[in-house]
Amino acid sequence: MKIRKFLYSQRVAPYVFVLPFILSFCFFWIYPLCSTIVMSFQDILPTRTEWVGLKNYKKLLIDTTFHQAVINSFQYMLLTILLLIPFPMAFAVMMDSRLVKAKGVWKAFLYLPALTSVVISGTLFRLMFSEYSTGQLNVITGILGLGTFKWLKVKATGLFALVMVCCWRWTGVNMLYFLSGLKSIDGALYESAEIDGASAIQKFRFITIPLLKPTTIYVLTISIYAGLAMFMESYMLWAGPDSPNNIGLTIVGYLYKRGITKNQLGYGSAVGLVLLAIALVINVVQLILSGTFKKEEK
Amino acid sequence: MESRKSSSLDKLGMNKKNKILSIFATGWFALLSLIIVFPIFAGLLASFRPGQELIRKGLSIDLDVTTMTLNNYLYLFSGNADSQKYFMWFKNSLMLTLISVVGTLAVCYLVAYGLSMYEFPLRNFLFFLVIATMMVPFEILMLPLYKEVISLNLIDTTSGVLLPGICAASTIFFFRQYMIGLPKELLDAGRIDGATEYGICFKIMLPITKPAFAAMSILCAMGAWNNILWPMLVYRSASKFTLPIGLNTLLTPYGNNYDVLIAGSMFGIIPVFIVFLCFQKYFIDGMTAGAVKG
Numbered sequence: 001m002k003i004r005k006f007l008y009s010q011r012v013a014p015y016v017f018v019l020p021f022i023l024s025f026c027f028f029w030i031y032p033l034c035s036t037i038v039m040s041f042q043d044i045l046p047t048r049t050e051w052v053g054l055k056n057y058k059k060l061l062i063d064t065t066f067h068q069a070v071i072n073s074f075q076y077m078l079l080t081i082l083l084l085i086p087f088p089m090a091f092a093v094m095m096d097s098r099l100v101k102a103k104g105v106w107k108a109f110l111y112l113p114a115l116t117s118v119v120i121s122g123t124l125f126r127l128m129f130s131e132y133s134t135g136q137l138n139v140i141t142g143i144l145g146l147g148t149f150k151w152l153k154v155k156a157t158g159l160f161a162l163v164m165v166c167c168w169r170w171t172g173v174n175m176l177y178f179l180s181g182l183k184s185i186d187g188a189l190y191e192s193a194e195i196d197g198a199s200a201i202q203k204f205r206f207i208t209i210p211l212l213k214p215t216t217i218y219v220l221t222i223s224i225y226a227g228l229a230m231f232m233e234s235y236m237l238w239a240g241p242d243s244p245n246n247i248g249l250t251i252v253g254y255l256y257k258r259g260i261t262k263n264q265l266g267y268g269s270a271v272g273l274v275l276l277a278i279a280l281v282i283n284v285v286q287l288i289l290s291g292t293f294k295k296e297e298k
Numbered sequence: 299m300e301s302r303k304s305s306s307l308d309k310l311g312m313n314k315k316n317k318i319l320s321i322f323a324t325g326w327f328a329l330l331s332l333i334i335v336f337p338i339f340a341g342l343l344a345s346f347r348p349g350q351e352l353i354r355k356g357l358s359i360d361l362d363v364t365t366m367t368l369n370n371y372l373y374l375f376s377g378n379a380d381s382q383k384y385f386m387w388f389k390n391s392l393m394l395t396l397i398s399v400v401g402t403l404a405v406c407y408l409v410a411y412g413l414s415m416y417e418f419p420l421r422n423f424l425f426f427l428v429i430a431t432m433m434v435p436f437e438i439l440m441l442p443l444y445k446e447v448i449s450l451n452l453i454d455t456t457s458g459v460l461l462p463g464i465c466a467a468s469t470i471f472f473f474r475q476y477m478i479g480l481p482k483e484l485l486d487a488g489r490i491d492g493a494t495e496y497g498i499c500f501k502i503m504l505p506i507t508k509p510a511f512a513a514m515s516i517l518c519a520m521g522a523w524n525n526i527l528w529p530m531l532v533y534r535s536a537s538k539f540t541l542p543i544g545l546n547t548l549l550t551p552y553g554n555n556y557d558v559l560i561a562g563s564m565f566g567i568i569p570v571f572i573v574f575l576c577f578q579k580y581f582i583d584g585m586t587a588g589a590v591k592g
Contacts, residue, residue: 013416016412108575108578113334127344229438259440
């Protein structure tokens with residue numbers, strides 16, 4: 001009875017409610033995070049575990065395959081940011097105007113790709129980027145008079161295919177983010193700007209873009225993370241973690257190959273922690289540059 | 299959104315009832331939609347042709363109706379070994395999605411309830427931890443979690459797939475943002491009426507949180523239905539594979555199973571499409587909640 005009264009008291013109840021999170025946080029976040037940090041200083045063999053100090057990290061410094069993976073992930077991230085912020089933003093502004101008719105239909109169509117699993121979209125793109133002249137992309141380049149390409153065997157076109165999968169899947173979603181950001185802008189601002197004689201471009205530049213900033217920062221943040229951590233898209237396009245000359249190898253792909261395929265948990269952990277460091281640094285720099293921290297201090 | 303009096307382009311001063319501009323803008327989105335639908339449409343057409351053609355020719359739009367047959371779908375529903383395998387994956391995916399949605403929503407609702415309805419010393423710190431977990435991509439924890447799941451003997455079990463993700467930070471975040479705006483007076487009113495803290499949570503607050511449940515259940519369901527990386531690591535026996543894992547096993551260089559692969563892929567999109575068409579509004583609410591407030 002006493003226990004019951006204790007558990008039902010107003011002071012204890014909130015802790016009962018948040019208990020699942022505390023447990024999950026300890027078991028599935030803090031523990032694995034610490035264990036991956038520990039493992040990154042170890043060599044984990046089937047029979048014994050050896051402390052090797054910084055050996056794994058030193059190896060990463062001279063591991064050219066890893067460097068290739070980092071470069072690939074960075075290129076992919078930068079390209080997806082360049083394509084998946086300005087265009088969806090422009091589409092959202094267009095979509096928000098009264099010029100566009102039947103908005104619901106177009107929004108539904110643009111959103112469709114996000115519903116398909118990466119397995120299905122990856123398979124479709126793998127087959128579209130087929131090196132045969134009858135593959136869809138080669139049909140298109142054929143019509144344009146560019147000849148045929150071995151899309152998934154060359155670095156530049158392979159990266160293009162990866163970026164295309166990403167744009168195909170997320171353009172509509174990012175547009176929705178910007179649309180909901182536009183909804184929160186106060187119309188009175190545009191009216192007063194109009195009275196002051198501002199042009200359409202000035203209004204876009206000095207009202208729309210600054211007030212969309214929270215949305216832009218959000219989209220940028222998730223794009224940085226998703227871009228750096230991309231793996232399954234590449235896995236599907238090349239039907240596995242291996243690609244010719246590692247043209248489709250990403251950081252997480254390398255982590256998977258080392259940690260899971262080759263069962264080198266120590267080395268794989270080091271790869272993961274380097275990725276985490278890169279992601280955090282980029283994100284913090286991005287948030288400082290965009291002034292997000294300053295705003296919260298007020 | 300459509301019914302609003304003014305919109306941003308109008309506010310920019312482009313509202314000149316310009317019909318040509320309107321046709322151009324609408325046409326642009328029609329073209330964009332066409333490009334977007336293109337791969338799925340090509341896949342749909344291909345699903346009516348022998349799978350061998352896919353491996354020989356790749357995927358492209360081929361509108362020749364005379365070469366189309368229903369054979370792939372007849373094979374898929376024939377009840378033979380391949381067909382049985384496919385529907386086993388389908389059933390596994392449905393089950394995993396169902397359990398995952400119910401479990402995630404129940405847990406995340408409770409946690410968010412605690413974080414938003416009470417003032418207690420650790421509240422802000424715990425909410426900070428929720429945000430912190432979102433800062434580390436899952437892929438980084440994949441290796442240690444894999445090792446942990448093996449040592450907990452949860453490998454090849456549904457618990458092993460579900461437990462690490464059941465306290466989804468983004469879902470807690472969404473519920474918390476939704477509930478923080480609800481009137482706290484309801485709690486006191488409930489207490490005066492003699493309800494316990496848990497009674498208030500389930501009988502008073504749960505019903506008014508329904509819209510948040512609708513948005514999150516759809517988002518969680520889509521995530522669970524399409525998830526592959528973690529289930530692929532945890533599930534080992536072929537009898538437990540979900541649809542994405544199963545379809546992935548068909549993607550062999552020999553292409554001997556492409557009939558099932560292409561027809562099965564197309565058929566596998568259908569449940570998600572139906573749910574999307576029925577609950578489009580909730581989809582969009584759930585998706586965009588983080589962007590506006592975060």
